[in-house]
Structure formats: structure tokens, C-alpha cells
Amino acid sequence: MPLRSSDARWGALAQFFHWTVALLIVAQGAIGLAMVAMAPTVAKVKVYALHKSIGLTVLALALLRLAWRAADRRPADPPAMPRRQALAARAVHAALYVLILAIPLSGWLFNSAANFPLSWFGLVHVPSLTGGADPALKAFARAAHETLFWILVAVLAAHVGAALKHHYVDRDAVLARMLPWRTRRRPVPSGDSAR
Amino acid sequence: MKRLVPLLAALAFALPAAAREWNVDMTRSTLGFTATYQGEAFDGRFERFGAKIAYDPADLAHAKFDVSVDLASADTQNAERDQMLPGADFFDVAKFPRARFVSTGFRRAADGTVLADGILTLRGVSRPLTLTVKFTPAAAGAALDVGASLRRLDFGVGGGDWADTSVIANAVTVKAHLALTPAGG
Ligand code: HEM
Ligand code: HEM
Numbered sequence: 001m002p003l004r005s006s007d008a009r010w011g012a013l014a015q016f017f018h019w020t021v022a023l024l025i026v027a028q029g030a031i032g033l034a035m036v037a038m039a040p041t042v043a044k045v046k047v048y049a050l051h052k053s054i055g056l057t058v059l060a061l062a063l064l065r066l067a068w069r070a071a072d073r074r075p076a077d078p079p080a081m082p083r084r085q086a087l088a089a090r091a092v093h094a095a096l097y098v099l100i101l102a103i104p105l106s107g108w109l110f111n112s113a114a115n116f117p118l119s120w121f122g123l124v125h126v127p128s129l130t131g132g133a134d135p136a137l138k139a140f141a142r143a144a145h146e147t148l149f150w151i152l153v154a155v156l157a158a159h160v161g162a163a164l165k166h167h168y169v170d171r172d173a174v175l176a177r178m179l180p181w182r183t184r185r186r187p188v189p190s191g192d193s194a195r
Numbered sequence: 196m197k198r199l200v201p202l203l204a205a206l207a208f209a210l211p212a213a214a215r216e217w218n219v220d221m222t223r224s225t226l227g228f229t230a231t232y233q234g235e236a237f238d239g240r241f242e243r244f245g246a247k248i249a250y251d252p253a254d255l256a257h258a259k260f261d262v263s264v265d266l267a268s269a270d271t272q273n274a275e276r277d278q279m280l281p282g283a284d285f286f287d288v289a290k291f292p293r294a295r296f297v298s299t300g301f302r303r304a305a306d307g308t309v310l311a312d313g314i315l316t317l318r319g320v321s322r323p324l325t326l327t328v329k330f331t332p333a334a335a336g337a338a339l340d341v342g343a344s345l346r347r348l349d350f351g352v353g354g355g356d357w358a359d360t361s362v363i364a365n366a367v368t369v370k371a372h373l374a375l376t377p378a379g380g
Contacts, residue, residue, distance in 0.1 A: 040279060042356040049233065115273040117235030125235070133272040 001180065005072050009177045014072055017065035018178060021100060024058050029149060052111060053121045059104035066097060078172040092159050099152045106145040113138035214249045214257035216378040217337070223374035226264065230347070231364035232276070239271035239280075246373060248339065252309070252330050255301040260311055260326070260341075262371075264294045284357050291318045301328070311341070317350040336376040344368045 005011040010018070031051045038044040077086045108129055111118050115133040118126040130137060166174035176182075227240035243265035250258045266286040271277055281288040298313035308327055315324040329340040346365045347353055353363050 040275075042359050042362050045233070045362055114275065115237075115271075116275075117233045117237070119234060122234065133274075135274070138274075 005075055007073070007076050008173070009075060011072060012180075013068055014065075015178060015180050017061060017068065019180070021058060021061050021065065024054055024061070025100065025152070028054055028058065029153070032149065049119070049122070052107065052118060055104040055107050056118075056120050056126060058100060059108070062097070062100040062104075075177055078166075078170070078174060080170070080172065089162065092155060092162070095155050096152075096159060099148060099155065103145065103148045103152060106141050106148060110138060110141035110145050113141055214251040214254045214259065217248045217250065217339075217375035218378045219246045219248060220336075220374040220376050224372060226262075226369075226371040228367055228369045230367045233362060237271055237273070237276075239269050241265065242268035242270055244268075246371075248373065248375060250328075250330060250339065250375075255303070255309065258298065258301045258311070260296065260298040260313065262296045266292060266294055284354055285352055287318055294318075296324065296326075298326075315345070315350075318352055320350045322349055336374065339371075339373040339375055341371045341373075342368065 001009075001012045001015075003012050005014050028051065031047065031054070035044060035047045035051055038047065077089075108118070108126075112129040112131075113134040115128075118128065120126055163175045163178075166172050167176070224246075225240055226244045227238055229236055229238050231237070241264050245263045247259070247261040250260075267281050267288045269277065269280045269286070271280070280286055283289070286294075294315065294317040296313050296315045298311045300312050302310050302312070304310055309330070311326040311328050313324060313326070314321050324343055324345060326341045326343045331338040331340070345367055347363070347367050348358060348360075348365050357363060
């Protein structure tokens with residue numbers, strides 16, 4: 001699979017970013033929801049540290065992903081796709097990009113305003129965004145972190161639902177071209193003259 | 196009977212002279228500590244403490260420190276942590292509301308630093324502790340800066356699970372700055 005995307009298929013790097021971030025986000029949601037219910041023990045501290053480290057990784061991956069997207073191309077929409085649907089897809093994708101940046105950022109902001117230390121897997125010290133405790137900002141960032149997460153869940157439901165609809169109802173190649181393995185629906189070379 | 200008063204006076208003077216006593220101006224004094232949480236140092240301070248200070252750099256033999264700290268007044272600028280500190284795993288203020296340091300003797304180290312030996316009682320454990328003492332006379336009094344380092348686990352602060360020193364380091368430094376004003380005018 002070529003590194004770059006073509007008119008018909010997402011390239012290896014775009015797929016790598018898409019699926020790693022997807023996997024990490026799902027893990028983050030599960031860890032986040034589970035950890036807040038834990039009793040205050042050392043184990044809780046360690047799970048929090050893990051959540052923060054993975055979250056910072058997502059932030060870094062999201063930034064790299066956007067940089068790569070600017071340099072890469074985007075496969076063409078299926079010809080049969082109505083314009084309104086294409087616009088809706090663009091809007092959902094834009095929202096997803098905003099959310100995968102805003103959620104870890106709000107977590108980082110919360111952590112800073114609560115005046116907790118922050119380190120990436122205990123290896124790299126990560127500076128505070130506030131330079132000390134800030135109770136008002138802390139409450140805001142805390143609420144933002146949780147609310148944005150639930151908005152992400154809703155947007156993802158639409159995103160995943162749409163992907164499955166493309167695959168099973170429209171029977172086009174939209175899901176297949178994002179999958180690293182071949183499916184019975186081979187990406188249609190929709191005028192793929194680029195290769 | 197009339198001779199009793201001069202007698203008592205004479206007796207009083209015959210008692211070993213106490214080193215100069217000071218009042219502590221609490222509004223300008225701080226007592227704090229630095230500990231390490233998840234590899235990062237953080238500062239805490241005790242909002243409430245009391246100190247009885249008798250000190251004259253020229254008369255260390257009669258110097259005396261007696262410091263008592265209200266452990267429930269710890270503030271580390273982190274709401275979650277400040278909620279845990281008074282709990283049974285840490286200071287256990289329900290059982291041991293105060294920590295106390297009482298000096299037993301003063302000496303001068305080879306490099307001239309003044310050291311105050313004493314006993315720190317914290318969380319029901321009494322252990323020797325030595326403070327470094329820096330006394331700076333000022334126009335209307337003096338400043339006293341003391342420092343010490345201790346191991347939190349010696350006193351059982353952060354026991355059980357929290358004994359994990361990769362999460363909370365064992366070493367804790369304590370620092371105080373006391374603004375002294377002349378006592379009794
Ligand atoms: C946290 C999870 C996810 C996030 C943040 C996410 C985000 C995104 C974003 C931003 C794009 C747009 C790519 C671009 O145009 O630059 C995209 C595309 C895509 N996503 Fe996801 N996604 C997630 C999970 C999933 C899942 C679980 C599926 C499959 C069921 C999926 C299927 C797809 C497909 C098929 C595309 C390609 C759309 C196209 O070719 O036009 N995504 N995703
Ligand atoms: C990919 C990104 C992230 C996702 C999806 C995510 C998700 C979540 C979720 C679902 C919760 C539980 C909210 C609740 O129900 O109370 C949570 C809590 C939390 N997150 Fe994140 N998070 C992410 C990144 C981060 C980052 C980067 C940090 C810090 C640097 C962070 C710090 C926290 C903290 C400290 C809490 C606990 C809040 C509390 O104890 O009240 N998160 N996160």
C-alpha cells in the first residue's frame with residue numbers, strides 16, 4: 001500500500017493515523033470513565049498518569065495527522081454520493097478533527113489548573129498551561145473535557161453509522177478504502193489517473 | 196519577710212540567663228515544605244503554626260526553639276491533595292492534630308553554619324532532627340531562616356499504598372522563615 005493517498009484509496013500513513021487515533025480514543029474514553037470512579041489509591045494515580053500520557057499521544061498524533069493531511073490528497077467522493085451528503089461528511093470530519101484536538105487540550109488545561117504534575121509516560125516533563133492552580137478555570141476545563149467527550153461520542157455514532165451505511169447499504173468503497181485489508185468490495189478505480 | 200523580695204530577686208538573677216527571647220510576627224512568617232509527587236516537586240505551606248524562639252547568636256548554649264504546627268492547615272495549592280493530606284494515610288489529624296519540634300541543643304558546624312538539634316514529633320513518631328539556622332539581624336528585629344530534610348516514611352506519612360516512593364518521594368525538605376520582633380519590649 002503506498003504511503004500517500006490516491007484518488008481511490010487512503011494511503012498507509014492516513015490509515016495509520018486514522019486507526020491508531022480511533023483505537024486510542026476508544027481506550028481513552030473507557031479508561032477515563034473507569035478511572036474517575038476509582039477509590040483514591042496509588043493505583044488510581046497510576047491510571048490517571050496513563051490516561052494523561054495516552055491523551056497527550058493522541059494530541060500529538062492529531063497534529064501530525066493534520067499536517068500530513070495538508071500534504072496528502074483526499075480520495076474523491078463516490079460519484080453517486082449526493083452533494084448534501086458529501087457536505088455533511090465534511091462537516092462531521094471537521095468536527096472530529098476539532099474534537100480530537102480539543103479533548104486532550106481541555107484535559108491538559110484541567111490538569112494544569114488543578115496544579116497536578118504532568119509527564120509523558122514518566123519520560124518527558126510536560127509544562128503546565130496555567131503556571132499554577134486556577135479553581136475557576138479548573139471547573140471550566142473539567143466540564144469542557146467531559147462535555148466534549150460526550151459530543152465526540154455522538155458525532156462518532158454518526159461517523160461510524162455513515163461508514164457502515166456506505167458499506168452495507170450504498171455498497172460503495174468508502175469504508176473499504178480506509179481499511180488496510182482487502183474486502184470483497186475492492187476500491188473502485190473512480191478515474192484514478194494519479195497512479 | 197521584707198528580706199524575701201530581694202532574696203527572690205537575687206535568686207532570679209542567679210538562674211541561668213535565658214538567651215534573648217523573640218516574638219514571631221506571624222503575618223510575615225512562613226513555614227512550608229517541598230515534596231515530590233510523580234517526579235515533580237511541589238510546595239506546601241502550613242497556614243497555622245506557633246513558634247517560641249529564644250536565640251542569641253553569641254549565646255547558643257541558651258537558645259531554644261519550640262515550634263508547633265497545625266497539620267490540618269497544610270495548603271499545597273491542589274484541592275485533591277489538600278483533601279487527602281489530613282486523612283489517616285497521611286497526617287491523620289484526627290489522631291495527631293499537631294507536629295512539634297523542640298530543640299535539645301545548638302552547635303556550630305565546621306563551616307560556621309549553626310545547627311539546631313532537636314526532636315520532631317509527627318504523627319505520633321518522635322525522632323531526632325537537625326535544622327540549619329540562619330539568623331539575620333534587621334533594623335527592628337531579626338529574620339530567622341531554618342531548613343531541614345527528613346524522610347516522610349520515618350514518620351509514617353503516606354503509609355500503606357502510598358509508601359510507593361515512585362509516586363511520592365521519601366525525601367521532604369522543610370523550610371521556615373520567621374520574622375522576629377523583640378519580646379516584652
Ligand atoms: C475515534 C474514532 C474516530 C475518529 C476520531 C475518526 C475520524 C475521522 C476523520 C477526521 C476522517 C476524515 C479523514 C479526512 O477526510 O481527512 C475519517 C474518515 C473515515 N473514517 Fe473515521 N474516525 C474514527 C473512527 C472510525 C470508525 C470506528 C470507522 C469505521 C467503522 C471509521 C471510518 C472511517 C472511514 C471509512 C473514513 C473515510 C471516509 C472517506 O473516505 O471519505 N472511522 N475518520
Ligand atoms: C484523547 C483524549 C482524551 C479522551 C477521549 C479523554 C476522555 C476522558 C473521559 C471520558 C473522562 C471521564 C470524564 C468523567 O466522566 O468524569 C476523562 C477524565 C479525565 N481526563 Fe481525559 N481524555 C483525554 C485526554 C486527556 C488528557 C490529555 C489529559 C491530561 C493531560 C486528561 C486528563 C483527564 C483527567 C485529569 C480526568 C479526570 C477528571 C476528574 O478526575 O475529575 N485527559 N477523560
